[in-house]
Amino acid sequence: MRFRRLGRTALQVSELCLGTMNFGPLTSKEESFDILNDALAAGVNFIDTADQYGGRLGVGATERLLGEWLAEDRSRRGRIVLATKVHEPMSEDINDRGLSARHIQNACDASLRRLGVDHIDLYQMHHIDRAAQPEEIWQAMDRLIAQGKITYVGSSNFPGWAIARFNEKATASHRLGLVCEQSLYNLVERRAELEVLPACQAYGVGVIAWSPLAGGLLAGVTTDASGRRAGAQAQDGARMNSERIADFAALCDGLGQSPGVVAISWLLHQPGVTSAIVGPRRRDQFASLLKAPELALEAAVLSRLDAIFPACGPAPEAYAW
Template sequence: MKYRRLGRSALKVSELCLGTMNFGPRTSEEESFAILNEAVAMGINFIDTANQYGGHLGVGATESILGKWFAEDPARRDRVILATKVYEPMSGDINDRGLSARHIQMACDASLQRLKVDHIDLYQMHHIDRTAPMEEIWQATDRLIAQGKITYVGSSNFPGWKIAQANEKAIARHRLGLISEQSLYNLTERRAELEVIPACHEYGVGVIAWSPLAGGLLAGPSGEADGRRHSPEVKAGTAARSEQLSLFAELCIELDETPGAVALAWALHQSGITASIVGPRSRQQLIAIGHVPEIVLDGAALARLDAIFPPIGPAPEAYAW
């Protein structure tokens, strides 16, 4: 496994980040534990979750599974960088959602209880909250840091302007600010290159790519798509991009790699990307992509990928005049 600094912080995280959204709703507790154990054995030290994950089992179910795994062996906690998120509705209560200072404090305490840990390494705002002033948000996170409950703050699904605003407000408070942004980014969805990634580069914010396989669209027929390649959305995407995917498959055959492995490796070859999130449903799926950090795509391969999946450029001034 290879490691990179998370943004401008001194924290080092594995290039593959274990996403846990499947834990509970799609993957049993037993198999989730097997995936976690395999991930640690592979050298993955970065685990990402969210307080809302749980699907039909209910919000918080995924964090609770992680909590049981940590409780089995308390030494595990010190071996991983643990990230979770706040924003999504956790109940029908009008205040049990968003990024108010009150909800941030209560949601963090609830996550700590479910995870059975005393601190969260990276606490991420899951979405932008247009009703919450950044001053209020930073006040709340400053308090959590002072209490020792969180160490770093990150964002997810933020636009470039909000990343800039958040960090400018933090600078004014003489605080570190955001160190990471978790963004939708893959070969078929490159809009983050326009302003999000440039903004992150300017402020020293590491980018964590989520859905690097485009929900299964880029996984190919080898079963790396977490079973989602048969969904109506992926089927529609496959039909709409049939020519692109055919050219992509041909390139992957030439590279002697699976489409999923190439898609994950491509993200890690892009400027500003710290890690790619992988969300395996089974231990075998994780093992199949464990070699991704070792894949080297040369200039010719990267150029062909750009030709197949063109960037939306030039960034960051695509529409400026």
């Protein structure tokens, strides 16, 4: 496994980040533990979760599962960069959500209890909260840092203007600011190239790409883990992109590589990308993607991928002229 600096920090994280959204509701505890152990054995040191993950088991279930895994062997905690998120509703309480200073403090304490740890390496805002001003949010994050409960702050699903605004506010107060942005980015969905990626590069914010396989579309997935056909949205995506997906599959066949490996390797060739999040449901799915960071794509292959899945380019050039 190879490593990259997390944005402008000195922290080194693996080029593959293990996403845990499926752990608990879709992946059994036993198989989740197997995947986590496989990740450590493969050199993956970056594990991402969120306080809301848990699906049918209820919010917080995935963090609790991770806490059980960490408790099995206390040495594991020191070997991983642990990331979680705050923002999503945790109950029907009107204040048990969003990015108010009160909720950030309470949510962090709750995540620490569920995870069974004394600090979180990377605390990410799961979505933008337009009702919360940066000054209020930074006040809350400063308190958590001073208390030793978090180390770095990141964002997720932020637009470019918010990344700029938050880091300008941070710089004015001599703070480190946002160190990474977790963004939807893959060969099919490249709109992050318009504003988000340029903003991240300008401010030294690392990009953590989620859904690198476009919900399985770039891996040729047409059924879910139980054998049922993929959902309507995925099927619609497959129909709308059928020609491009066929061309992509042919290119991958020519390379002797699986589409999933090529799709993730492409992401890791993009400027500003620190890591790609892989969120497997099964152990074999995770194993099949481990070689993606080692795959070097030649310039001709990258150009062909751009031809199949055209780039957005940066704004305003992409639409102004």
